[in-house]
Amino acid sequence: MATIKWGIISTAKIAREHVIPGIQQGQYSEIYAIASREKESAVNVAEQLSIPVAYGSYEELLADPAVQAVYNPLPNHLHVEWSIKAAEAGKHVLCEKPLGVDAQDAEKLVNVCRERGVLLMEAFMYRTHPQWVMAKEYVTSGKIGELKAIQVFFSYMNRDPNNIRNRGDLAGSGGLMDIGCYPVSLSRFIFGVEPRRVMALVNRDPEMKTDIFSSAILEFERGHATFTCSTQLMPYQRVNILGTEGRFEIEIPFNAPENRSTNVYYFSSDGAETRQIAPCHQYQIEVDLFSKAILDGTALPTPPEDAVANMRVLDALFRSEKSQNWETV
Known part of the structure; x- marks a missing residue:
């Protein structure tokens, strides 16, 4: 059965304790890579959660052609910035809520994902x-x-x-x-x-x-x-x-x-x-x-609009x- 290879930008608690285990139990999903601004942090989480690849920067993960979709649990003010970078790298994006810091911010991200032809969803699980x-x-x-x-x-x-x-x-x-x-x-x-x-x-x-x-x-x-x-x-x-x-x-x-x-x-x-x-x-x-x-x-389940x-x-x-x-x- 075909699956989507997921990359996680950040070692945030919600990713470690909920979303990564969810991906690992998924029928159509597999966890492939995780990135942190500190390589040691990414390596530690990757070892603890059996993630194949660890990167010391978000840019490295987004440059990996094997990553098909990205989960973004960064702080709210970084949701749009890094989700746009993921979309520009051709990755589909599941972004934590709220999608942006205001409606204009969120709409900017929605427009970029539409232009790049990638899926975007706010993570209201x-x-x-x-x-x-x-x-x-x-x-x-x-x-x-x-x-x-x-x-x-x-x-x-x-x-x-x-x-x-x-x-x-x-x-x-x-x-x-x-x-x-x-x-x-x-x-x-x-x-x-x-x-x-x-x-x-x-x-x-x-x-x-x-x-x-x-x-x-x-x-x-x-x-x-x-x-x-x-x-x-x-x-x-x-x-x-x-x-x-x-x-x-x-x-x-x-x-x-x-x-x-x-x-x-x-x-x-x-x-x-x-x-x-x-x-x-x-x-x-x-x-x-x-x-x-x-x-x-x-x-x-919920469109980006x-x-x-x-x-x-x-x-x-x-x-x-x-x-x-x-x-x-």
Whole structure:
């Protein structure tokens, strides 16, 4: 069976612990090379994870003709720069979210990939998990009646000023960009349309200057989505999708574990149902679907234009922070 040879630019934690194992378990994917700005780091990770080739620079990996696709888990402000370089080297690109630091940044990358004839996808792995496939089916089939509201909470605790997420001097840092992009994405995914306007209430760390506690309202034509995200609260995540005839709740919506089952809940006038989702590796599913799109021309789970649309909502939320008012998307 044909497979796609993947190269990883960076030894980031998410690559080491999730995406590389997902590639290694893939049906249409194989891990071929990894690169770091420090050769020793790349060599160490390659040895630990049985990766055949290690490079001491991203440029060397991109110059390797054996690499067909690249996964980019670099810090947010480097997503567009290095993804463009990968596209210019003829590599297909799976880039971590958010795709850019704003919609204009993301659109620049989308245009380059289109011109170069390579596939590009934002790595919102949650969308490929069976629990989200089920959630979408419950909504589109009318099982919850008319969709009216989505409620999301997503938080973790990280006060380390040296952590890249807390670097106020770097574009793309802060809670909204790191985890607020998830409720924006899922709300658009479940409603199936773009929000008309948004409003945000944002608290920033007085020293790091990053947004650490944010709440938002997204107004859609037929309902509302609300969410709160924080980088300085007890870790917690939950999603509720509410309609006129039912409610669908996802217990672990984003960081679904790979080694145990997860639960989703359906509530209606007939009572409550618990649906257990068998253990699966959402990163493996994501990478395999991307690889299959390269091999067979099948559709991507999410087109690159979706990433630009998501950034437009985030841009509007940041404008709302400043204006203290509703902002159109």
